[in-house]
Amino acid sequence: MKSITWNILKIGVTLAIIVFLFSRVDLALMVQHLARANPWLLLIALLLYFLAIAIGAFKWQVLVNAQNLTGSFSELLTYSFVGLFFGNLLPTNVGGDVVRAYGLVRASGRAEAAAISVLVDRLMGLVAFLGAAVVMASLATATLTRGNELEQIEIATVVAATLLILGAALMFSRRVGQRIKSIFDLAPLRRLQPMAQRVYHALQVYRHSYRALALNLMLSASIVIVTTFVWYAVALALDVNISIFYFFLFNPLIAFVLLIPISFNGLGAKEATAFFFFGLVGVPGELAISMSLIFHLIVVLTSLPGGALWWRERSLAPAKTVAESPLQIEN
Template sequence: MKASRFLPLIGLAIFAYLLWSIDLGKLAASFLSLDPLLFLAALGLSVVAIALKAVKWQVIIRSYGLPFPFREALRGWLVGFAIGLVTPGKIGDFARAYYLKERANMGRALTTVVVDRLADILILFLLAAIGLTAFVTLYVPNDLLLAGVYGFFVLFLAGLALFSRTRVMIRVLRPFYRWFISDARKGTVKAVFDDFYGGVAVMVGKKRLMLASLAITLLIWIVTIFYVWVLAVAMGLAVPYWFLFLTFPIVGLLFALPISFSGLGTREAALLFFLSYVGIGAEQAIAYSLLMLVVDYLLGAAGFALWTRHPIHLRVGKNNL
């Protein structure tokens, strides 16, 4: 059994420790202070963020000249989001590719999802680097920490540049292709690889569409941080919007680590740490994080409902995913 399967237990262990170390009565009281109208407003903003993500995916798909209605893009996003809630990391993102199977081959469908995620990570890294720089400068001066963040950002950009070069990736992946792919699957894998990088080449040539996707990604983050700010106000937490703008992208990076289910444990620990600098207690911070989880699962429930009506068929063929 692979050790990676146990990684999500790290987040669960962190969550269990946090619950053990706080006053559960105060945690319950934090939930009871929730303003229902403001909570509904926050929920509405989270829906807007998901809708913008569907629009961004549409923009990326458009680089192929493929018609893909907003309704289908939104359905794919919600289903992928729902699957991602119950799997480590961002596996659910790749489920979206299955909704393109009637319009594109496997490689190109995966390209749209990967490019979408790379745009997310690029903007997230950028915002996190800016936010951490400001946070460290204002609260915990530490040049070594800043150097580490900038180093990771540079490595990410270098990796992105290498990833976009077909010849480099052929050399990197050739040993894995020879040693770990069976002869029966080599033809299929090669076709997917060729289609994938053929799609990358198409997208690289559509610079305006790629810039538009980055701009939409930035807008998504602005809306998302506004959503979590309204959620904080709904709980009576005195957290400035600018503080969340600086710190929440960092929380987002930690949330993306494949060491928990639905970010359980990692998000609570990160929010507890950052919010302590603006006078928010541990019980309130954890209740705030759990309320975000409630919003996630409400959206996930919509995704699962759509999945039951339009299930993904995990059958691989020439033009299927």
């Protein structure tokens, strides 16, 4: 019941933001911009986002291999697409990361190691985006004529990045892990002790996997770059003529703001942040919102293969054993 209420609230916030933004722009002009968008540049943007998804699957594979889990690149790419489908399209509390982990668990049979690989993969991705956001917020504050409006965002990114780094340090800390393990010596929690030990050992695998973590972080940074070019291609399709520097500036900042789950799948919140940030460099509101809506559409379109892959596995499930159907998701 709480999840339904929360989803309804997020949909309400999304609608409220969109109505407010649409009241601030010329809708007829915005429709004209969308209708005149260059389809070839939009196709390039779409292909670039598919590339970002593929890089994401590869960087996850680096961590999966460190755990000696069973999972080829094609399998992990499939789980990633299915996760994106459920994460982007459906009003459900089943997150994309949970779906990714579920697929790997069904394939490998090692629940804790699979879940930790997804958790650490998400953590490294956040480190890359927050690191970029901290740097870009500082640059924006120093270079933009209205940079003083970004000072609070700069402070927020620094605080968030600091908390994330501290959280990661605590998560990989052997001393903290031992203390948490001792909690499971208590009688009420003793039956969970074997699972807690497996989680602890799965985490400790990455404590000394410097090469895997470094490679994953570099690949995460490359996703920041690729998605920046997605924004840039969309802008060119709409004939928005500003320096690519601003897209490198605003992409991680927009992603940072969207970490706050106040709207349905980021819709509305993304448009509001694009309206604000691109407005700082003179982009009209109609074009800024158009860019954001197209970017959101690209995210949705690139997740559709996940729905097809899930449906295929679901339709074949009766003819398979549970072990052979890692993508079957119970309703």
